Amino acid sequence: MPPHDTDAVNLASEILIGTTRQNVGNLAVALVGLASTVVIIVWAAREYRTKHRPQLWILLAASLLGWLADSGARMLIGLQADPGANGLILYRAFGIDMAIWMGFMFPPYICFIGYSTFLAFEEGWTRRAFRLILPVAVTIDTAGEYVMIHGAHLYSYTGRQPLDLFGLPLVWPCAIVTTPMLTGATVALLSRHVHGRTWLLTLPLLGSGYIAYLAAVSWPSMVARSTDASSTALTIIGIATLGGLLATVHLLGLFLPEGPPRPRTKRPPEPDRLPAASDTDRSPAPACAPHPPHTGAGSRRTHDPRPSPL
Numbered sequence: 319m320p321p322h323d324t325d326a327v328n329l330a331s332e333i334l335i336g337t338t339r340q341n342v343g344n345l346a347v348a349l350v351g352l353a354s355t356v357v358i359i360v361w362a363a364r365e366y367r368t369k370h371r372p373q374l375w376i377l378l379a380a381s382l383l384g385w386l387a388d389s390g391a392r393m394l395i396g397l398q399a400d401p402g403a404n405g406l407i408l409y410r411a412f413g414i415d416m417a418i419w420m421g422f423m424f425p426p427y428i429c430f431i432g433y434s435t436f437l438a439f440e441e442g443w444t445r446r447a448f449r450l451i452l453p454v455a456v457t458i459d460t461a462g463e464y465v466m467i468h469g470a471h472l473y474s475y476t477g478r479q480p481l482d483l484f485g486l487p488l489v490w491p492c493a494i495v496t497t498p499m500l501t502g503a504t505v506a507l508l509s510r511h512v513h514g515r516t517w518l519l520t521l522p523l524l525g526s527g528y529i530a531y532l533a534a535v536s537w538p539s540m541v542a543r544s545t546d547a548s549s550t551a552l553t554i555i556g557i558a559t560l561g562g563l564l565a566t567v568h569l570l571g572l573f574l575p576e577g578p579p580r581p582r583t584k585r586p587p588e589p590d591r592l593p594a595a596s597d598t599d600r601s602p603a604p605a606c607a608p609h610p611p612h613t614g615a616g617s618r619r620t621h622d623p624r625p626s627p628l
Contacts, residue, residue: 339470339471340400340470342470343465344403347419348422350422350423350426351421351422351423351424351426355422355426358425362374371440373436373517376517376520376521377432377436379525380501380521381428382424383524384527385421385424387528387529388529389414390411390529391528391532393414396476396477396479396543397473397476398414398473398475400471400473400474403470403472403473406418408421428501428528429498430455431498432499432501432505434502435499435503436503438506438574439503444575444578445572445574445575445576448574449568449571451495452499452567456491456492456495460486460488468485475487480543480552480556481560487539488556488560489536493535493539493559496535497532498528500527500534500566500570501524501527501528503570504523504524504527508520535563536559538558539555542555542556
């Protein structure tokens with residue numbers, strides 16, 4: 319067999335190391351991620367060309383940095399790839415193998431949710447429209463995770479988990495969606511002061527925002543699952559974590575208008591003021607009568623308009 323054929327076989331064996339379901343699942347995730355990334359690139363180019371907004375480009379770059387920190391996030395929430403699901407390992411950290419195919423999902427995950435949040439602040443969405451991002455994105459994420467867990471057998475949540483429902487702890491989809499929302503809100507805040515090439519200075523902050531915000535909004539459940547707390551206590555802490563997530567999203571919504579802006583109504587022009595009857599009938603004030611001339615001895619002689627008899 320020629321050497322290049324041997325290399326191709328070895329590469330294929332490294333990719334297709336799992337079951338048929340796992341291989342199909344990996345391929346589907348990679349194709350969906352690549353297609354979504356292409357859409358994001360086109361969208362980012364259009365936003366920059368027509369509206370001079372580089373924020374989507376920055377979120378795209380930050381999503382790739384966030385993918386490199388995903389091993390730490392997986393360790394905190396107890397997510398492990400199933401045996402045979404990881405082909406083409408990029409790196410291994412905390413005992414977790416990070417496959418290349420998972421990186422394809424980070425741009426759509428970070429960019430769609432994060433940029434929608436940015437647009438909510440930039441364009442002044444209503445609070446109700448903004449808060450719809452959370453349930454819509456959580457529904458999509460939950461459905462996708464159930465498919466990858468039970469359909470494709472790509473990964474599973476290990477250890478003690480809060481609010482576990484058929485293998486999916488309900489805390490994590492909500493936390494995973496809230497994280498890019500906070501990243502998008504950060505971009506909206508920075509947009510008031512950051513312009514041009516200065517946006518490159520935000521990449522260390524935004525790139526670490528994935529794991530940082532994930533820990534910020536869900537640390538109670540992260541800590542509780544690593545303790546010997548009872549199942550009841552773990553459930554209560556999971557509910558409290560969800561409450562904190564909802565409170566965070568509610569807090570962000572307070573910066574937005576409660577309803578659509580009311581259209582400005584033009585005041586009708588005032589009619590020409592007609593003169594009132596009292597104004598036309600009013601007679602002019604009589605002139606003041608002249609003072610009589612002083613005739614006293616010590617008075618100054620005044621001019622008499624009457625002709626002199628002399």
